[in-house]
Amino acid sequence: MTKLEPSGPLALAGIRVLEVGTGSALAYAGKLFADFGAEVIKVEDGAGDALRHLPPLLAAAGQAPQSALNAWLSTNKRSVTLRGQSIEELAWLSRLAMSCDVVLDARALRQGVEILAHPVCRRSADIQSAKAPIEVYLTWFGESGPYSQFTGSDAVCRALAGAVHGSGAVAGPPHLPHDMQTGIVAGLGAFSSAVAALLGASDGSRRYVLSIHEAAFTVVEMEAGMVQDGRHPQARLGVNRFCTTHPGGIYPTKEGWIGLFAHTLPQWSALCVAIGRPELAHDARFVSGPTRITYADEIDAFLQPALLTRTAGEWFELLGSSKFPAVLVPTMDELLAQKVHRERAAFVPVASGATRFEGVGVPFPLGDAGPLRGGVAAHKGAHDNAYRTEEALAGAAGRTRAAEGLPPLRKLRVIDLTMGWAGPLAARTLADFGAEVIKVEGTQYPDWWRGTHFTEEFYQQRLYEKNSNFALMNRNKLGVTLDLAHPEGREAFLALVKTADMVIENYSTEVLPKLGLDYASLCQVNERLVMVSMPAFGIGNEWSRVRAYGGTLEQASGLPHHTGFAHNPPSLTSYAYGDPIGGWNAGAAALLALLVQARTGKGRHVNLSQVECMLPLAAPFLIEQSLCGKTSPRQGNAHPVFAPHNIYPCAGEDAWMVVSVADDAQWDALLDVLQAPELRLDPALSVVAGRRAQREKIDAVIAAWTRQRPADDAMHLLQRAGVGAGVVKPIGSVLEDPHLRSRGFFQKVQREHLGEYLATTPWFRESQQPLEISRVAPTLGEHSREVFSRVIGLTQEQVNALEKSGITGTMAARKRA
Template structure:
């Protein structure tokens, strides 16, 4: 596929960003701005940002986590004891376009400033404030850690062996997820500011940001009953097999969801008895026969290498991928050439790390960079955006739009989770998103069942997962394989700002909607392909789901114990992460298009979007050749892990993050002598008796209900949270107090709950404006009002089957329609 001849300047080079406080989420948010050329300054105390002390460490003792979060920034040291500290910081804020504030996570000795007063004088300032749980609600004063928040958000309980504690991934996940949400909030405000000089203010809940990953399982549990429980390592309801298996050489990620994929998998393994068993057609049925199936497939998979199975699976269009180690990523020339692996300078150490995954082709991100020493400024030559920096908007002047993306239009060709999540986020922020389906092949999250009872009973209109992922959108059906449908699609695209698809890379080009065609229709258009591996990848035709993306990212290789298999963390981790990265990429490109009139193509490889979760290990491994797995323990916090509480399968996550917290914990559980022992203030000394400490904690927690234990631990200012199942979130007191779940009315299913987005501009959540569209619900509205078609023309499209409002049955499909399968869910 051809691209623009020469890359343009950096998309955000006219911006100045200031980061205060210490938080992984705000650091990652700010670094994403640095990736696209913004002048980003981090304010640190004389003792440096506490994140510089976060494990894992490089051979010279530098924090790999801090390095990944902060390359290409400058550092400014401010001593809070300096009488001029407040004035100095105030001047910095008044001279920036964006203030990213992580003080509620860790103040990091930041001087106290009155942000509200500064915004009165500098009303063009865009402000983002992040906190673990945001203002209000019973958790707002909780002490927390990455793992504690993930436990409360339903991201741990379903992972790991059936017996014993859940097996959770190490820290470094909430910062990536919440950082992306923060970037999306600020980037959308920049787009709004191009039409209005007024800045906007957002609060970000890291806890609610994590629910982006658990909302799918939550709403599936509502619809199907509480069927989800921990099923064993690399096993997740509702699909099987969808995990990681040992081969003759290497590990293999396998995902079989559709009956066709299951049949092809069985044929590949020469297991006709499994293929032909009517009790094993669907994944939920196969889950009832796990041991029987694995007795047959495990020995077969060990007869060939992971690479050999991958090659065979490509021929059969089965979602299978080798599971790489960190060393494999570092040697992957394709990822290096694409900028997924980039060089990193850390003082005298030259390392490699995960790059920016928002692969804009006209205004690409920086490829690596330098980590600043405390107080070190980096020289970047930037223009200015021409914002209202240091000025006031006159009273009664520019209108602040109700939502930041008001006036933006997106055409949504995506299906499943990742693409629709990207476009749902755009819609939630005010964009007019027009979802294009076909009566021949609707979004497969409506259901893939073609049997008469399903189709004629319109059960495809009753799936909660579709309704959750497609709210705030308008829907139209078009048969893109026919000239009339293609013509309508082109007319819509000509009036749009954004086009998003997550089909296989060749689907839209074969239909006549390649980027070369689209840019002639609309030179300002931002077009994003959300494929699994990228449009120019040697694996570009590989089928993939969110599970495949996690399997192929190397993240499982750092989860679990040193002598165990690679461990997956989620049923479809890659989908939500791909959606958030896609939304971030689209907004950057849209900012550039609004300023210059130049649209561009975005080549988003969703497997690369998972790589930031492994970034610290990539850095350490590139320098030392080793990377460590911790199990449920932590490289820095002792004690740390899941502890059993009273009742069946009830657990609490606990993390002791400093010496004073350790002393409070020891006193609470009745070990006053530990609290009084000065040697145990050292994490290294506690590590020597970690088994004993864990046993003592569990003897205390076993006598208590999980919520009771959390209340007592938090009362002693110890970071702890109940390990909740996703469905438990519906009754979570904090989420209920913040009205996180909103009730929406929709045809076919009536009132149902919807999760809010984790970014707010006021005390309450952004309201959900409309329910997800029924199939073809807005055909006439869009064709008549937007494109000006007459009623007779619309009727003609209906009579020809170009548009419609009823899904076609299997019999009707056999009349010649060609399937358009998405590359990822």
């Protein structure tokens, strides 16, 4: 089989990728490549990928049961089998790797980080060490630091990253989401790293190492900023209680569930009017979100009965008409029937043998560049013979290594029209890979993460420069200000766009068209421009104008029906989940669109839906609904395969630990630590099916042991024995985490007005050292003069005129009445 050459417009046609190792992060990264036309070769050992055992299972005559979830992850890939560990077999695998453009390697998740010293593409002595494909390695905790030798799992990483402790009932235990959700995030990271390296391929190949632990932290990065600003309660507030506002949860209605998020006073006022209680709109106790959370029980006492008077659909229409952030919270069958997703091809056909079902489409709509709408999952070893020929192994990538510290996107310019978390995170991804990102704000309308309470203090004390969340999300960017509603402001903006490779924006869908700055207008001045837009439900459909926050996106995805315990209502996580997921996806989509631009010279508008970005996290449940016609009840903190797998109480107040036993060897090691003869003497517990059947008995024994010990001590005892275990860390303690501090993941930096704070560093590394932060987040308009002069050639006199007329500036200005 010869290496594929571009035979069509798919974004990654002609790219050959090797996928070696195990885990959902690796599988999802490979899926993204395959569904955009790359030749992805998935290598499994004789036992097969552990993902093949994830329910729901497909039964086929004469074949071992196959996981439907794994089939969805494997669409459009080639499947080959590694026949043992002989020298000859490893030499074949090395030659196969050297024929590839990209190697995605997750062997460290099972074999430990020591395997990184033995790259799969360096096995043959006749291969020059200076030549190699792009390599992206997935690890649990990175190559260095106290946890680097830990036995990991998605749940352990998530717990140690602070992405578990805040969710759930006040008394606990906290909520653990399905493992797939952490895997999707890390998979997006691996894919983004590889695509960035492809964009910089003229420099040579690159090697990136990712920590799933650090990737998991990004979903709660906002919380780290709130801790530093003293705004975080650092405690669980309860099921469907969101620390910055109320109501911000999920409520039953006459029929169905409605998701609400009231942040601003106008939104709260609109809700009060809608439920027939307008007198509460300006009650002093309820005027801001942080004060309303104090009175959450009192608010729910009058809100819940009112919501039972109409159906969820009726509330959605009524509240939507007043621009209130409200959405339907669909079950999986309701979600699969939603017209807006059907029109956008969010659900795609998957074939595995004779079985057909629906899975989730890749949420990057690049038009003729992809993605493929569904596909076939090959049976294990289907392509073994095809990749054992000299022809298939010929044509090594042969790239020399790029110099370390040479950012792959350094020749690209991005105009950043984003606010909040999701959009700035996407643009920050491009900046971290070296793009020149120019963030455009208005002095009257700065990024709302600078602050939304426009008091006298806000302006006089420059509170808009003192928000740590803004500082975390906007590192490595230049900052300018322009009034885009003013003709001269638009003219200067268009001049910037003319020089740019990309514009990324997350405004409400009606804003840019009103300003005459939609894609149709921008591509008139720059026909090769790529633009990424990322509203809640995408542009051009009946729900395009729905207002949404990160929690709204989570509600609309249906995930809350599968989070937490069955005795609670559908349950949100404690953070704005949709924001970081939207940011990760938009960043990956932007990188891929830039690669298509580089290959074709053509621009395009990427019409992203942030709700669709959440749907891969719901894939296990959507697939189960499609295949079985129903979904299983919520399982709390149980795992679909691992046993035991739960959160256990430890000594001390609100102290918890995850224990995640992935195989029988870990079970034996756990028994050695617990010294529990009643478990060892039961032969039924020697296999996972028996342990799952007696989950409550096992959990009681483990909990009795953990209650006697501080969480950190218990974790280290189990980890030394090789058992997957991790402290369920509150977000405040994550900032002091010895592993992250040892790795330099947090760095103390100084910023004008804000002073010293802990900044995060990128989640990918070229070596064991963190990537440097080239610049802290810009103060308002900090780089306007420099950018306007260097990029669009304005004189100092012209910039002075813009400042005098209020079109640009370095201080926030009061909004016009």
